[in-house]
Amino acid sequence: xxxxxQTPKFRVLKTGQSMTLLCAQDMNHEYMYWYRQDPGMGxxxxxYSVGEGTTAKGEVPDGYNVSRLKKQNxxxxxxxxxxxxxxxxxxxxxxxxxxxxxxxDGTRLSIL
Amino acid sequence: xxxxxxxxxxxxxxxxxxxxxxxxxxxSMFDYxxxxxxxxxxxxxxxxxxxxxxxxxxxxxxxxFLNKSAKHLSLHIVPSQPGDSAVYFCAxxxxxxxxxxxxxxxxxxxx
Numbered sequence: 001x002x003x004x005x006q007t008p009k010f011r012v013l014k015t016g017q018s019m020t021l022l023c024a025q026d027m028n029h030e031y032m033y034w035y036r037q038d039p040g041m042g043x044x045x046x047x048y049s050v051g052e053g054t055t056a057k058g059e060v061p062d063g064y065n066v067s068r069l070k071k072q073n074x075x076x077x078x079x080x081x082x083x084x085x086x087x088x089x090x091x092x093x094x095x096x097x098x099x100x101x102x103x104x105d106g107t108r109l110s111i112l
Numbered sequence: 113x114x115x116x117x118x119x120x121x122x123x124x125x126x127x128x129x130x131x132x133x134x135x136x137x138x139x140s141m142f143d144y145x146x147x148x149x150x151x152x153x154x155x156x157x158x159x160x161x162x163x164x165x166x167x168x169x170x171x172x173x174x175x176x177f178l179n180k181s182a183k184h185l186s187l188h189i190v191p192s193q194p195g196d197s198a199v200y201f202c203a204x205x206x207x208x209x210x211x212x213x214x215x216x217x218x219x220x221x222x223x
Contacts, residue, residue: 016117027141031209033211035213040215041215042114042116042201042213042214042216043201043203044209045114045211045212046132048209048210050209054211058210059210059212090155090156091123091210094157097205097209098143098144098163098205099209100146100158100160100161101158102157103148103155103156103157104153105153105155106153106154108153
C-alpha cells in the first residue's frame with residue numbers, strides 16, 4: 001500500500017527555472033494538500049483541493065500554481081523559481097476535511 | 113501571524129517517565145485538533161486527535177487534553193520510550209478547509 005507518493009524526492013533548480021512536483025495517492029481521498037516546511041515555521045499550506053477539478057489557495061500561495069485533473073494526482077508548479085522557495089514540500093490527503101491527513105515523505109527543493 | 117504555537121522547541125525526558133508537549137492557539141473558531149509525529153526524512157504521521165466537544169482523548173500511551181477556555185492543548189506520553197524521539201506537531205482547524213500547524217517540538221527520550 002503506497003499511500004501518498006511524492007516525486008521527485010530531491011531537486012536543485014536555478015533561479016527562474018520552472019518545475020512541477022507530483023503527488024499521487026492511492027486511497028481514493030477527496031482532499032489533497034500541498035505544504036511547505038521551513039525552519040522555525042512549521043508546515044504552511046500552499047494550496048489545496050477538495051475534489052477532482054477543484055483547487056483553492058492556502059496561507060502562502062504566491063509563486064505557485066496547482067492542478068487536480070485526476071482524483072489521485074495533485075500537481076504543484078513553480079513557474080519561475082526564486083531562492084525564497086527553497087524548502088521541503090509535503091503533500092497530504094484525506095477523505096474529508098476534519099480527518100487526519102496522510103503525508104508523503106516530502107520533496108527537498110533547493111533554488112540557487 | 114502564527115495561530116498555533118508550540119513554545120518549546122525541544123524537550124528531553126528519561127525513558128519511562130512522562131513526556132508533556134504543549135500547544136497554544138489563538139483562533140476560538142478552531143474545533144478540531146491533531147498531533148502528528150515526524151521522523152527525519154519522513155512525512156508527518158498522525159498520532160491522535162480531539163474535537164472541541166471533548167476535553168480528553170486517549171490512545172494507548174498517548175493522551176491529548178484540550179482546555180478550550182485557555183486555548184491550550186497538551187499531549188502526554190506515558191511511559192516515554194526511545195522510539196518516541198521525534199518532532200511533534202500540533203495542528204488545528206475550524207470551519208475553513210485548512211489546518212494550521214505549530215512549529216514543532218523535538219522530543220528526545222534518553223535511555
